[in-house]
Amino acid sequence: MSKNSYIVITNNPLVLERLNEGHKVIYKEISYEEILKEARDRIHDGHRLLTHPLSGSVKPNETPYKSILITERKEKMDEWSVKIIESAIQACGKFEFKSDKYKPEVYRDFQLIDWTLLESGLASADAW
Amino acid sequence: MAKIKVVHYINQFFAQIGGEEKADYPAEIRVGEIVGPGMALTASFGDEAEIIATIVCGDSYFNENLEKAKADILAMVKEQAPDVFVAGPAFNAGRYGVACATIAAAVQEELGIPAITGMYVENPGADMFKNQVYMIATKNNAAGMRDAVSKMAPLALKLAKGEPIGASAEEGYMPNGIRVNFFEKERGSQRAVKMLLKKLNGKPYETEYPMPDFDRVDPNPAVKDLAHAKIALVTSGGIVPKGNPDHIESSSASHYGEYDITGVYDLTEETYETAHGGYDPVYANKDSDRVLPVDVLRDLEKEGVIGELHNKFYTTVGNGTAVANAKAFAAEFSQKLLADGVDAVILTST
Amino acid sequence: MRLEMGHIYIKDIQFGPESKIEDGVLYVSEEAVKAVALEEEKIKSVSLDIARPGESVRITPVKDVIEPRVKVEGRGGIFPGVVAKTDTVGEGKTYALKGMAVVTAGKIVGFQEGIIDMTGPGADYTPFSKTLNLVMVCEPVEGIEPHDYEKAVRLAGFKVAVYIGELARELTPDETKVYETCTIKEGLEKYPDLPRVAYVQMLQSQGLLHDTYVYGVDAKKIVPTILSPTEIMDGAIVSGNCVSACDKNPTYVHLNNPVVHDLFEQHGKTLNFVCQIITNENVYLADKLRSSDWTAKLCKMLDLDGVIVSQEGFGNPDTDLILNCKKIEAEGVKTVIITDEYAGRDGKSQSLADADPAADAVITGGNANQLIILPKLDKVIGTLDYVNKIAGASEETLHEDGSLEVELQVLTGATNETGFNKLSAR
Numbered sequence: 001m002s003k004n005s006y007i008v009i010t011n012n013p014l015v016l017e018r019l020n021e022g023h024k025v026i027y028k029e030i031s032y033e034e035i036l037k038e039a040r041d042r043i044h045d046g047h048r049l050l051t052h053p054l055s056g057s058v059k060p061n062e063t064p065y066k067s068i069l070i071t072e073r074k075e076k077m078d079e080w081s082v083k084i085i086e087s088a089i090q091a092c093g094k095f096e097f098k099s100d101k102y103k104p105e106v107y108r109d110f111q112l113i114d115w116t117l118l119e120s121g122l123a124s125a126d127a128w
Numbered sequence: 129m130a131k132i133k134v135v136h137y138i139n140q141f142f143a144q145i146g147g148e149e150k151a152d153y154p155a156e157i158r159v160g161e162i163v164g165p166g167m168a169l170t171a172s173f174g175d176e177a178e179i180i181a182t183i184v185c186g187d188s189y190f191n192e193n194l195e196k197a198k199a200d201i202l203a204m205v206k207e208q209a210p211d212v213f214v215a216g217p218a219f220n221a222g223r224y225g226v227a228c229a230t231i232a233a234a235v236q237e238e239l240g241i242p243a244i245t246g247m248y249v250e251n252p253g254a255d256m257f258k259n260q261v262y263m264i265a266t267k268n269n270a271a272g273m274r275d276a277v278s279k280m281a282p283l284a285l286k287l288a289k290g291e292p293i294g295a296s297a298e299e300g301y302m303p304n305g306i307r308v309n310f311f312e313k314e315r316g317s318q319r320a321v322k323m324l325l326k327k328l329n330g331k332p333y334e335t336e337y338p339m340p341d342f343d344r345v346d347p348n349p350a351v352k353d354l355a356h357a358k359i360a361l362v363t364s365g366g367i368v369p370k371g372n373p374d375h376i377e378s379s380s381a382s383h384y385g386e387y388d389i390t391g392v393y394d395l396t397e398e399t400y401e402t403a404h405g406g407y408d409p410v411y412a413n414k415d416s417d418r419v420l421p422v423d424v425l426r427d428l429e430k431e432g433v434i435g436e437l438h439n440k441f442y443t444t445v446g447n448g449t450a451v452a453n454a455k456a457f458a459a460e461f462s463q464k465l466l467a468d469g470v471d472a473v474i475l476t477s478t
Numbered sequence: 479m480r481l482e483m484g485h486i487y488i489k490d491i492q493f494g495p496e497s498k499i500e501d502g503v504l505y506v507s508e509e510a511v512k513a514v515a516l517e518e519e520k521i522k523s524v525s526l527d528i529a530r531p532g533e534s535v536r537i538t539p540v541k542d543v544i545e546p547r548v549k550v551e552g553r554g555g556i557f558p559g560v561v562a563k564t565d566t567v568g569e570g571k572t573y574a575l576k577g578m579a580v581v582t583a584g585k586i587v588g589f590q591e592g593i594i595d596m597t598g599p600g601a602d603y604t605p606f607s608k609t610l611n612l613v614m615v616c617e618p619v620e621g622i623e624p625h626d627y628e629k630a631v632r633l634a635g636f637k638v639a640v641y642i643g644e645l646a647r648e649l650t651p652d653e654t655k656v657y658e659t660c661t662i663k664e665g666l667e668k669y670p671d672l673p674r675v676a677y678v679q680m681l682q683s684q685g686l687l688h689d690t691y692v693y694g695v696d697a698k699k700i701v702p703t704i705l706s707p708t709e710i711m712d713g714a715i716v717s718g719n720c721v722s723a724c725d726k727n728p729t730y731v732h733l734n735n736p737v738v739h740d741l742f743e744q745h746g747k748t749l750n751f752v753c754q755i756i757t758n759e760n761v762y763l764a765d766k767l768r769s770s771d772w773t774a775k776l777c778k779m780l781d782l783d784g785v786i787v788s789q790e791g792f793g794n795p796d797t798d799l800i801l802n803c804k805k806i807e808a809e810g811v812k813t814v815i816i817t818d819e820y821a822g823r824d825g826k827s828q829s830l831a832d833a834d835p836a837a838d839a840v841i842t843g844g845n846a847n848q849l850i851i852l853p854k855l856d857k858v859i860g861t862l863d864y865v866n867k868i869a870g871a872s873e874e875t876l877h878e879d880g881s882l883e884v885e886l887q888v889l890t891g892a893t894n895e896t897g898f899n900k901l902s903a904r
Contacts, residue, residue, distance in 0.1 A: 054793030055684055055761035057722030087831045094822040106588030116686035117761055124762035295904040307825035307903045309844040316897025317736035320786045320841045324814040325748055327839050328673045328784045337840040339833045
């Protein structure tokens with residue numbers, strides 16, 4: 001999949017820093033849950049989800065960062081994508097919000113983990 | 129230590145007043161009396177608790193005079209100020225089950241007194257209230273009394289003492305939507321192997337985590353000839369003629385309404401409104417076509433896109449209404465729609 | 479394949495001048511163990527400690543738990559492709575030191591988690607309160623990246639476990655168990671009337687701190703494949719996973735995989751344990767579709783009647799679990815799945831992030847969001863600096879009296895999804 005056939009939706013500054021030229025990135029300084037909703041709105045619009053929105057074992061509301069891959073192209077709305085993103089948004093409610101309670105250096109670690117999770121998705125996307 | 133005080137609720141049958149012919153027996157309290165199944169409960173309580181009063185009420189009386197019966201019984205319970213309220217067990221007696229569940233939930237909700245009941249899982253009372261009040265799963269007839277009481281009594285004591293309540297599988301109550309941890313006797317992998325062997329051998333097994341209910345309905349084939357089809361409107365959005373003549377409840381609706389729209393081309397602020405209590409009603413009240421699109425369907429009727437709009441619509445409130453109730457409503461009015469030769473229905477929700 | 483497992487029961491661990499096992503007591507030379515760990519150049523220092531069941535000790539942040547083993551007969555060595563060179567393992571003779579574990583600890587990331595309490599209410603939930611633990615707290619060299627640190631601690635733990643396992647090479651086991659599986663044809667001939675059953679194990683494979691290795695291969699890069707269930711007993715699968723303490727599989731769980739062991743218990747009696755199928759839990763959705771297609775295909779090709787599927791982790795893997803279950807069931811193969819739940823602190827939320835009616839036989843390891851109060855313990859191995867940063871902890875985590883209010887999530891192995899524990903929920 002060529003770099004311009006997918007979009008990265010992220011609130012992680014490290015992703016912005018590390019992604020090389022030619023990637024389509026939607027970067028917004030918003031919460032984990034709001035990133036999921038950004039993805040959801042685009043899925044309703046016909047983009048397809050490429051990576052799982054709950055990637056990573058650090059739970060929503062515990063890490064502030066989330067990066068998601070969706071297709072660049074719009075097609076007929078993909079029901080599986082809708083189901084996954086809706087369940088993910090629902091899951092956010094189960095975890096205590098503590099994204100704003102860490103020491104500064106911890107945020108760098110959260111960013112790094114989110115980046116590596118995305119990276120493993122990018123590796124699959126770029127493989128073909 | 130003082131004994132835990134229990135008020136017990138039973139119906140006319142278990143009070144040995146009579147069967148169906150005495151089901152209109154009004155609510156009464158017998159202070160200091162232990163009646164019928166109260167004996168078994170008392171035995172099971174041992175020294176820890178005592179029944180200080182028994183309330184007896186006919187099943188028809190309770191269900192047909194719901195509000196009055198509820199208010200009267202609540203007043204009786206309040207006066208006794210028990211530590212815990214026990215209703216039934218009702219086994220598979222439908223109206224008794226509904227009464228037990230309704231009053232137990234009301235005592236807990238309105239008086240803040242912990243309450244418990246027991247009945248067969250298929251008793252309609254179970255589905256209606258099992259998430260609101262602890263409900264012991266019993267056998268489907270009174271032969272299961274001893275078994276039912278052996279679970280109800282200890283749970284009632286725990287509730288009265290404010291002790292932590294274990295998982296449904298440990299305590300014997302019906303799963304109530306709240307997941308509770310506990311330790312099994314065997315580790316998970318052993319349980320998995322056993323469950324697989326049962327599944328392979330076609331034997332019954334019980335999943336530890338039932339998937340959320342999937343009530344998937346396959347869509348009907350498309351209407352072939354829309355131009356000659358009779359289309360009806362049905363809604364769970366609570367649209368009713370102004371004044372809500374049938375008093376459809378704003379939540380947990382107990383009935384539905386059927387209204388004639390012969391000659392109605394537009395639902396206006398003066399003529400229609402919503403009974404729904406679960407969303408901001410301003411826009412629905414201003415123009416009920418927003419929920420029940422009579423205006424648009426009249427246009428389509430005029431343009432010949434559809435054959436005709438059926439002259440009756442069916443409406444209820446979907447706000448917390450029990451699925452079992454909603455199903456029963458639909459089962460009933462679907463027959464009417466069929467009898468009236470309706471080809472297709474547009475179902476709107478909010 | 480036929481593997482003879484010799485169990486050597488360890489009754490105590492003590493530090494001493496020379497590493498050896500005598501009368502069931504493991505004596506550890508601190509110097510020798512440190513030298514083994516420090517072969518990893520990225521590790522600056524190692525401190526060793528011993529935690530015994532019942533002691534007022536808290537170990538945190540835990541990275542991995544490993545049972546020492548030694549291969550005494552047959553091909554290959556423990557942890558093939560990682561410590562030993564690559565060779566097919568799972569046959570011959572292997573000794574395991576039972577009742578003990580090597581526990582690695584270290585702050586790899588700022589929100590590093592994993593608590594093992596040796597006593598108190600927490601000890602009821604973590605299985606590693608019941609083992610004698612040789613704990614290695616590893617400090618990294620300066621300026622190291624988390625992924626290099628993770629790898630160094632991971633390898634140091636394996637090497638130390640192998641070093642300790644070697645001490646048992648010449649001993650006579652206290653107990654011997656034989657595990658033997660048949661080839662496809664043998665199985666059909668030997669057990670014509672028994673249902674053919676396999677174990678489908680889903681391996682965490684999402685990225686840094688979320689990885690699992692099979693013969694040294696990163697599991698996110700595999701397509702589903704089959705193993706003889708004895709291979710895991712020699713360390714064919716190891717953990718590189720250190721997030722989500724409660725439901726990640728430490729290497730100890732891979733070595734002692736309870737589904738494998740409990741299926742062996744029934745092998746030849748009520749079922750024919752055909753093989754273990756491993757699959758992954760990648761973040762890329764197309765990978766999920768491919769992997770679940772393959773597991774279902776393997777089940778079909780192996781003419782299986784039933785499988786047990788186990789999960790690892792939360793959220794993303796729920797989707798793999800449901801895909802696997804649905805597709806395997808669609809091939810006519812009866813399925814039981816093992817998971818854990820995130821039902822919220824009040825137990826009222828939807829437990830899984832995915833669901834399907836085909837998943838009608840579920841075993842649960844309990845609700846990981848359940849709150850628990852861990853009283854202050856006398857000694858901490860590692861550091862408490864990060865406890866209010868870990869998953870399932872919050873600002874109010876550390877109470878004035880030194881007790882911790884946390885979710886079960888933080889306890890290593892508490893809601894394990896291979897069915898390692900007795901904890902459940904309804």
